[in-house]
Amino acid sequence: MTATTVRVHRAVLWALGLGCGALGLGLGFLVKPLVHGIIGLVGDAPGPLRLAAALPTAWAVPVLTAVGLAAGAWLAAEAKRDALELVVDHDGVHLEQARAERYLRREDVAAVFLDGRDLVFLDATTRQLARHRASDLPAQQVRAAFERCGYPWAGTADPHEGEFRTWVDGHPDLDDEAHGLLRSRARALTDEQLGTAAELADRLQEIGVVVRDRGGAQQYRRVPGA
Incomplete structure (x- = not known):
């Protein structure tokens, strides 16, 4: 196909x-x-x-x-x-946005869904493989493209929605390392250093914390078993 x-x-x-x-x-x-x-x-x-x-x-x-x-x-x-551009086939998905390109192998994708304005891919551990703004794309076409190629389409809400918490600096739910990374990421977002913010999100995932942005605040959830 x-x-x-x-x-x-x-x-x-x-x-x-x-x-x-x-x-x-x-x-x-x-x-x-x-x-x-x-x-x-x-x-x-x-x-x-x-x-x-x-x-x-x-x-x-x-x-x-x-x-x-x-x-x-x-x-x-x-x-x-x-605007995000997707090329989807049975082997993987090619994403291009703002002159940056990325390829995700089909075998690595355990869930794909729309979360507000974003298109999100998760792996089998529930870590984010990618999160891209996709508000310019027709949602029905996005869904159809993935379903046609057999991807695990999870709908228009994060399947782990109930696990997210709004970050409060110093809250005992997170350790000092996670709070330090989230503080640095908050400063990067304030300074519009989006590349730095993305790198800090990757570092948070390495210690088992998934982060997203909602209404000017950072929200996080823990990776199961991390």
Whole structure:
């Protein structure tokens, strides 16, 4: 059987690009009264808007439409780059997101499911093999791709949901090593050092602690038997 590819729908990317073009078109007609209104309220307007307002409407409309289309094309390209792309077959799954690629062998996957915005893979010990943001992908297509190839699809909730606890620094449920790693990971997330946060999550798994992020907080569960 051939591989199944799931990626962000082209219509979404086209809508993003054309939507920005439409905004540019509308701004071309409205930029003069808009700038006059801003100046009347605060006494000044941003330089690019004042420059656009200085153009005759016959020029402002095509120029701002072109600018909108260019901005839309850039945003669509960025959205495509940041969205997860899956290629699933009976041997494994190839994941690509934000220019990073990963391959998981089918034999290593004991469960795959959607957990909120994320697509998650677990191994036989319940450790996470991978967790990727997948909110741009149609959930039904994701499920169908894995079920078609015989993967253990576990639905749209973490099968270990009830085991997660919100991390509280110093709580006796965890030892000093785990708390230290979670503190470092919290700082990495605050500083938007996502690579460092991912590395710390891997180190936590090595000592039997699985971590995820929910509502600005870290949640954790223990690996059975660890």
